[in-house]
Amino acid sequence: MTADPTTPAPSTSSANWKRRGILLGAGVVLLLVAYFVLAAFLPRWWSLRVESLADRTFTKGILWGLLFGIVCTFAPLMFFWSAWSVRKGRAGKQLAIGSVILAVVTAIPNLLTLTIVLGTSNAAHAGERTLDTSAPGFRGATALGAIIAVVFVALLVFVVVRRNRRRRTAALTQ
Numbered sequence: 001m002t003a004d005p006t007t008p009a010p011s012t013s014s015a016n017w018k019r020r021g022i023l024l025g026a027g028v029v030l031l032l033v034a035y036f037v038l039a040a041f042l043p044r045w046w047s048l049r050v051e052s053l054a055d056r057t058f059t060k061g062i063l064w065g066l067l068f069g070i071v072c073t074f075a076p077l078m079f080f081w082s083a084w085s086v087r088k089g090r091a092g093k094q095l096a097i098g099s100v101i102l103a104v105v106t107a108i109p110n111l112l113t114l115t116i117v118l119g120t121s122n123a124a125h126a127g128e129r130t131l132d133t134s135a136p137g138f139r140g141a142t143a144l145g146a147i148i149a150v151v152f153v154a155l156l157v158f159v160v161v162r163r164n165r166r167r168r169t170a171a172l173t174q
Contacts, residue, residue, distance in 0.1 A: 040122075042115065046112040051134035053135070061135040062138070065135075065144075067145070068113070069148070073145065075106040077149065
């Protein structure tokens with residue numbers, strides 16, 4: 001018995017869409033579960049790490065806050081700048097993606113501190129209490145360090161862009 005050429009073959013595209021829909025739904029559910037687990041865990045964990053660094057003293061809390069604020073703001077901004085600078089080069093897309101990933105990774109301590117400061121969850125409030133009592137001055141010093149780093153990077157970018165413009169105009173006039 002031969003197959004009738006007028007009857008359509010069973011479609012595999014509908015099976016692919018069903019499979020993709022199920023995988024997408026499962027991925028969304030896993031991301032939501034991970035978000036809620038991490039939202040309940042990370043602020044408390046980070047505040048305890050900072051507590052062990054600051055050792056309940058203002059001096060250490062302020063110094064560690066300044067260090068995290070400056071380094072964890074300066075490095076990501078420089079990685080973003082390098083990603084912007086190399087994006088049109090030969091291997092620019094890969095280097096830009098790598099730089100953005102490094103920027104996000106180096107910004108994690110500041111982002112964790114920000115989740116404690118701006119968060120409304122129980123974990124954020126617990127982290128806030130821990131930082132208030134065991135790492136005094138850390139939050140304010142982190143904010144000050146971030147501002148210092150942003151100003152420094154802005155000045156650096158201004159100087160480099162201005163130098164490059166001067167070089168281009170000098171090359172055109174020669």
